[in-house]
Amino acid sequence: MTAFGSAAAHPDPTQGQTLRRRLADSDLWYSFRTSPVALGAAVMALLILTAVVCAPWLTHDPFDLTVVDIMDASKPPAWMADGTWQYPLGSDDQGRSVLATILYGTRLSLIVGVLSVLFAVILGVGLGLVAGFAGGLVDMVIMRLADIQLSFPAILVALLIDGIARVALPHELHERLAVFVLIFAIGISSWVHYARTVRASTMVERQKEYVQAAWLVGTPASSILLRHILPNVLGPVLVLGTLGLAAAIISEATLSFLGVGLPPTQPSLGTLIRIGNEFLFSGQWWMTIFPGIALVLVALSVNLLGDWLRDALNPKLR
Amino acid sequence: MLVFVIRRIVQSLFVMLIVALIAFVLFNFLGDPISNMLSSEATAAERAQMRESLGLNDAFYVQFTRFVANVVCGDLGLSYRLGHPVGRLLLERLPATLELVVCAGVLALALGVPLGVYTGLHRTAWLSHAFLAGSLLGVSLPTFLIGILLIFVFSVTLGWLPAFGRGDTVAFGWWTTGFLTVSGLRALILPSITLTLWQLALILRLVRAEMLEVLRTDYIKFARARGLSRRAIHFGHALKNTLVPVITITGVQLGSLLAFAIITETVFQWPGMGLLFIEAVRFADVPVLAAYLVLVSVFFVVINLAVDLLYFVVDPRLRANPGAVT
Amino acid sequence: MVHQPPLLEIRNLRVEFPTRRGTLVAIDDVSLQIGEGEVLGVVGESGAGKSITGAAVIGLLPEPGRIAGGEIRLNGRRIDGLPEEALRRIRGKEVGAIFQDPLTSLNPLYSIAAQLVETIRTHLDLRPQDARRRALDLLKEVGIPAAEDRMDGYPHEFSGGMRQRIVIALALAAHPKLVIADEPTTALDVSIQAQIIAVLKRLCRDHHASVMLITHDMGVIAEAADRVAVMYAGRLAETGPVADVIRRAQHPYTHGLMGSIPQLTARTDRLVQIEGAMPRLTELPAGCAFHPRCPRAMDRCRADRPPVVSAATGHQVACWLFEDAAAPAERRDG
Numbered sequence: 001m002t003a004f005g006s007a008a009a010h011p012d013p014t015q016g017q018t019l020r021r022r023l024a025d026s027d028l029w030y031s032f033r034t035s036p037v038a039l040g041a042a043v044m045a046l047l048i049l050t051a052v053v054c055a056p057w058l059t060h061d062p063f064d065l066t067v068v069d070i071m072d073a074s075k076p077p078a079w080m081a082d083g084t085w086q087y088p089l090g091s092d093d094q095g096r097s098v099l100a101t102i103l104y105g106t107r108l109s110l111i112v113g114v115l116s117v118l119f120a121v122i123l124g125v126g127l128g129l130v131a132g133f134a135g136g137l138v139d140m141v142i143m144r145l146a147d148i149q150l151s152f153p154a155i156l157v158a159l160l161i162d163g164i165a166r167v168a169l170p171h172e173l174h175e176r177l178a179v180f181v182l183i184f185a186i187g188i189s190s191w192v193h194y195a196r197t198v199r200a201s202t203m204v205e206r207q208k209e210y211v212q213a214a215w216l217v218g219t220p221a222s223s224i225l226l227r228h229i230l231p232n233v234l235g236p237v238l239v240l241g242t243l244g245l246a247a248a249i250i251s252e253a254t255l256s257f258l259g260v261g262l263p264p265t266q267p268s269l270g271t272l273i274r275i276g277n278e279f280l281f282s283g284q285w286w287m288t289i290f291p292g293i294a295l296v297l298v299a300l301s302v303n304l305l306g307d308w309l310r311d312a313l314n315p316k317l318r
Numbered sequence: 319m320l321v322f323v324i325r326r327i328v329q330s331l332f333v334m335l336i337v338a339l340i341a342f343v344l345f346n347f348l349g350d351p352i353s354n355m356l357s358s359e360a361t362a363a364e365r366a367q368m369r370e371s372l373g374l375n376d377a378f379y380v381q382f383t384r385f386v387a388n389v390v391c392g393d394l395g396l397s398y399r400l401g402h403p404v405g406r407l408l409l410e411r412l413p414a415t416l417e418l419v420v421c422a423g424v425l426a427l428a429l430g431v432p433l434g435v436y437t438g439l440h441r442t443a444w445l446s447h448a449f450l451a452g453s454l455l456g457v458s459l460p461t462f463l464i465g466i467l468l469i470f471v472f473s474v475t476l477g478w479l480p481a482f483g484r485g486d487t488v489a490f491g492w493w494t495t496g497f498l499t500v501s502g503l504r505a506l507i508l509p510s511i512t513l514t515l516w517q518l519a520l521i522l523r524l525v526r527a528e529m530l531e532v533l534r535t536d537y538i539k540f541a542r543a544r545g546l547s548r549r550a551i552h553f554g555h556a557l558k559n560t561l562v563p564v565i566t567i568t569g570v571q572l573g574s575l576l577a578f579a580i581i582t583e584t585v586f587q588w589p590g591m592g593l594l595f596i597e598a599v600r601f602a603d604v605p606v607l608a609a610y611l612v613l614v615s616v617f618f619v620v621i622n623l624a625v626d627l628l629y630f631v632v633d634p635r636l637r638a639n640p641g642a643v644t
Numbered sequence: 645m646v647h648q649p650p651l652l653e654i655r656n657l658r659v660e661f662p663t664r665r666g667t668l669v670a671i672d673d674v675s676l677q678i679g680e681g682e683v684l685g686v687v688g689e690s691g692a693g694k695s696i697t698g699a700a701v702i703g704l705l706p707e708p709g710r711i712a713g714g715e716i717r718l719n720g721r722r723i724d725g726l727p728e729e730a731l732r733r734i735r736g737k738e739v740g741a742i743f744q745d746p747l748t749s750l751n752p753l754y755s756i757a758a759q760l761v762e763t764i765r766t767h768l769d770l771r772p773q774d775a776r777r778r779a780l781d782l783l784k785e786v787g788i789p790a791a792e793d794r795m796d797g798y799p800h801e802f803s804g805g806m807r808q809r810i811v812i813a814l815a816l817a818a819h820p821k822l823v824i825a826d827e828p829t830t831a832l833d834v835s836i837q838a839q840i841i842a843v844l845k846r847l848c849r850d851h852h853a854s855v856m857l858i859t860h861d862m863g864v865i866a867e868a869a870d871r872v873a874v875m876y877a878g879r880l881a882e883t884g885p886v887a888d889v890i891r892r893a894q895h896p897y898t899h900g901l902m903g904s905i906p907q908l909t910a911r912t913d914r915l916v917q918i919e920g921a922m923p924r925l926t927e928l929p930a931g932c933a934f935h936p937r938c939p940r941a942m943d944r945c946r947a948d949r950p951p952v953v954s955a956a957t958g959h960q961v962a963c964w965l966f967e968d969a970a971a972p973a974e975r976r977d978g
Contacts, residue, residue, distance in 0.1 A: 148333055148336065150570075151333070151570070151573070151618045151619065152577075152614070152615075152618060153573065153574035153576075153578070155577050155580075155581075156574075156577040156580075156614065159580070159595075159599060160607070160611065162599065163599040163602070163607050164344065166599065166600075166602050167344075167602040167604060167607075246458065253460050253463075254460050254461070254462055254581055257460075257581075257584075258462075258580070258581065258584055258596055258599075259596070259600055260596070260599050270460075270462075273462070273463065277466055280466070280469065280470060281474060281481075285470060288466060292466065292467070295460065295463060296458060296459055296463065299458040299459070299460070300454070300455070303454060303457060303458045304454070307454065535748065536743060536745060536748035536749050537749055537750055537751045539704065539743065540741070540749045540750070540811070541751070542704060542735065543702060543704060543736070543740070543741035543743075543815075544735065544736040544740070544741075544763045544766070544814060544815070544817070545732050545734070545736030545737055545763075545766060545767060545818070546736070546762065546763065546766050547732070547766065548732075550762065550766070554762070555751050555754075558754075559751065559752075562753070632753075633752075634753065634798040634800070635752055635800050
């Protein structure tokens with residue numbers, strides 16, 4: 001709220017322009033274009049994504065046992081003495097190219113990250129919509145649950161769920177389902193933020209006339225929620241989702257590093273770091289440092305984009 | 319006010335009960351306590367007898383009540399993996415974790431708040447940008463990676479600081495402390511830095527965001543219009559208003575230090591509760607899992623309660639209207 | 645007649661807001677004066693630039709606004725463009741300000757006594773006890789009941805009307821000669837509005853302070869102001885003594901404004917409405933800003949912007965209907 005009026009508030013001469021023109025002209029695009037950080041982050045993210053998608057064409061699958069040669073084990077990166085360009089970033093103790101393992105590992109990290117965020121978003125947005133719209137007992141129950149869960153850090157919740165899964169499922173089934181267990185665990189640990197935001201927005205929207213009009217006409221609640229309210233509450237979810245993606249990637253890496261995430265047979269970056277860590281003291285630093293750098297780059301670019309998005313979409317900063 | 323406190327305590331107890339229920343379910347229905355305690359050659363009769371003697375055939379609520387009573391008395395069962403009473407194990411490991419957490423927490427606050435205030439007040443200074451960039455890095459770097467990097471630089475390459483363990487400790491009754499020996503203090507350095515970085519970055523960004531928000535308010539504008547000095551406005555008005563909401567979030571963050579301690583302890587092989595917990599997860603040691611869950615909930619619930627009470631003390635609006643926490 | 649310089653003189657003020665879509669001119673060549681002990685009402689629709697004018701005087705233009713032309717003189721001394729520290733010393737001591745929303749103008753964490761004492765001691769060299777006594781006097785002046793007992797209370801313990809009185813007390817704590825009141829009653833209940841205006845008037849009279857009363861409410865102007873300036877789209881439309889402007893509005897816009905006030909005594913079937921809306925600052929028409937809505941627009945109005953001319957003594961207007969009154973705006977003689 002400004003104390004002295006806002007006579008010069010940003011004007012909005014968008015009436016009568018096509019959507020494309022409006023997007024190109026919008027504050028969001030302008031903010032993106034002129035922010036070197038956002039551009040840099042986007043470029044980095046794009047590069048990573050391309051590399052990951054093209055992995056099968058760039059290198060052999062390092063987990064294809066027929067390709068790996070154990071005689072090439074523990075070679076240092078190419079620019080050091082003893083290194084060869086066949087293993088640009090060195091090789092690990094099994095003879096796999098670190099570069100290849102990073103590419104495939106990043107792919108897994110991203111998959112788990114994206115899917116767990118999607119899961120959390122669907123769960124959180126769904127519960128938030130229901131809580132905000134229905135109110136009363138339903139709202140209270142959902143919010144109490146959320147409050148209780150919020151008093152525990154996400155990583156702990158994820159660890160507990162993973163632990164429970166480990167106890168409940170027989171060992172080899174757990175190995176095969178590791179990815180899904182992980183997605184479930186991380187998703188469950190992070191739905192609360194989306195639910196709260198969406199609930200707050202839903203409660204605001206619920207009071208508005210277009211909703212009340214639809215309600216009076218007899219439109220079913222589900223229709224109102226999905227077609228009318230949902231589009232209006234998605235803005236903040238986008239920001240939270242982007243930042244949540246970075247957090248999910250880091251969570252997964254952490255769980256894998258702790259040994260309760262993805263197993264060595266389908267390693268993510270976190271698993272790679274853990275395995276490589278054991279060789280740190282014997283001087284073979286590349287096995288853990290390079291996956292580490294890859295992880296940082298991925299998380300950083302997503303975080304930067306999320307940060308920029310939040311500032312750009314924040315009405316108060318305009 | 320008393321009503322408020324009582325209500326919060328009741329709420330906390332309720333939460334504890336739910337947690338206890340989850341822990342109990344874990345304890346008794348996931349994984350078979352019998353097969354974990356007897357060898358695989360035990361006969362069916364021996365198993366049945368064991369079940370009876372452990373009271374596993376009693377009704378659910380009877381078992382649950384017994385469980386709660388046990389927990390309250392400190393009897394948390396026996397670890398599957400180690401065979402020792404879980405309570406004793408936790409107590410042994412508690413000092414290590416607590417010392418680490420306290421160190422990291424103090425560091426995070428002592429650095430995070432002033433830096434946050436600085437970057438909020440001097441938005442355009444290059445130092446602000448540097449700190450902000452650093453904080454972004456701090457939030458993007460997973461804790462374990464920071465630990466590994468620190469070990470790589472300071473242990474492996476430079477050899478200045480130890481990479482694992484607690485160093486020498488001094489015992490006071492059941493408490494062991496690393497503060498009183500040189501090697502203990504040296505061992506504390508890298509793990510503390512690792513643990514604190516995430517929190518520090520978070521607190522810095524939080525304080526900064528709050529500061530910027532407060533500087534935009536009407537009462538700050540009015541203060542400027544009254545001709546108050548910059549010092550009075552920044553440190554008298556803005557700072558005080560900034561710190562109030564920061565208190566809650568910091569309280570919760572301090573709680574999450576406990577969770578991140580798990581990671582730090584794993585990286586540095588620090589003999590604390592976190593390491594115990596991870597090993598319990600890896601080996602499906604359910605009693606330890608359940609006990610850890612209960613202990614951690616107590617910790618969090620107490621912290622939340624303390625933060626709520628602190629809020630009360632600090633914000634006069636709440637003293638008049640206890641229900642309205644803005 | 646003794647020629648006294650006016651307390652506040654704004655000459656040809658121009659305030660710009662550079663945005664990425666081009667530079668917006670929020671105030672375009674506006675000249676105003678306020679004499680000692682005088683209440684000047686500045687009236688206009690939202691976005692007309694009246695708040696910006698007030699902000700410019702005390703140097704608190706919202707980002708990225710800046711003064712791009714003209715001068716502002718306080719007691720003959722230029723205050724636009726002064727460095728921040730010099731401006732700070734003027735604020736509160738020579739020029740006070742009151743904003744619209746009393747609910748957010750006071751710091752919720754400090755007692756009102758503390759806030760008053762702080763303001764008093766910033767500008768006057770008093771011991772804490774004396775400052776506190778002064779604070780108590782101020783609170784009694786603005787009509788806070790049981791001030792002695794309540795002064796250590798917090799803002800949320802007071803109603804909206806009470807809080808605005810406290811705000812007035814704060815603004816006048818250091819005895820400024822000029823008070824800029826930006827929509828002081830807009831956020832209050834109608835029943836309280838009259839009280840607050842009365843308090844403001846009384847205090848400013850007692851402290852010999854002039855007032856720039858910014859509002860969109862003509863009723864408040866009629867009640868409290870000696871002279872009025874009507875603003876439209878960042879420009880001055882008309883200015884003159886209140887009674888004159890109300891009864892003999894010269895500018896078609898002012899005419900429309902007056903006609904839109906429902907009056908108990910007048911016999912009208914419908915309220916006069918002005919067609920259309922005030923243009924956005926990015927879409928200002930050429931010539932006179934009001935011409936698209938003006939029932940008496942001429943070709944001249946579409947092409948050239950009318951200068952401010954004198955329509956009667958002390959009564960100026962910017963409208964081509966008055967080109968015949970020849971002489972450009974004169975300095976108001978004391």
